Amino acid sequence: MEVFKDFLEKMDDPQQRERTEEVLQWVAEKYPQLEREVKWNQPMFTDHGTFIIAFSVAKQHLAVAPEQKGIVNFSEAINKAGYNHTKMLVRFPWNKPVDCNLLAQMIDYNIEDKADCTTFWRK
Template identity: 50%
Template sequence: MDVFEDFLTNIEDESHRARMIEIIDWVQQTFPELQKRFAWKQPMFTDHGTFIIGFSVATKHISVAPEGKSMDLFVTKIEKADYTHGTKMFRIKFDQDINYDLLREIIEFNIEDKKDCETFWRK
């Protein structure tokens, strides 16, 4: 059984489920070295035991959580993509395009920045 299967089957809206599957599949295909983990009620991807990126579903959007440091560095690009954000996450509305170039850049940054990290979260 896939680590994310229960999470995905419990997304009631089929179009929202399909959108989440699309993003998760893209991450898996683009970064096959990352490990899947389900924690804090959300699918996430890790590298050598450290958090890289996580996702969650809300009524009107998918939340993307790359950690605060990444948010600080990419906030201008996140805003330019027309995504709303908090301090440690940004939101992709279900009617918005997914900016995969931005996601790739954030994930690549986290992998490189955390290559020597020995904890799950940055300290």
């Protein structure tokens, strides 16, 4: 988790920092094969040089970005879980638990869907 240390230390709210660290740690433990990086000031996980998922923080939520195709594929599940989303990110409110099952589904989908991808982003 050393790669995310500077990002986490810049977070002012200790509860948000703790939640973000827990989620990043959960992903790192569940998917040890994924590379940990910080790009565009966002902690992210990549696989063979291709983007899998990224995180960012806002006042009201932890934002999870699985790329637009991931949002489209999971839009119904995201809404059913009580979260809202834009075309590019899912909002996990600070005052609600993170649905790790949904998060795992999005990560698994991207790993499988991008197994043969040779670019960072989908084309």
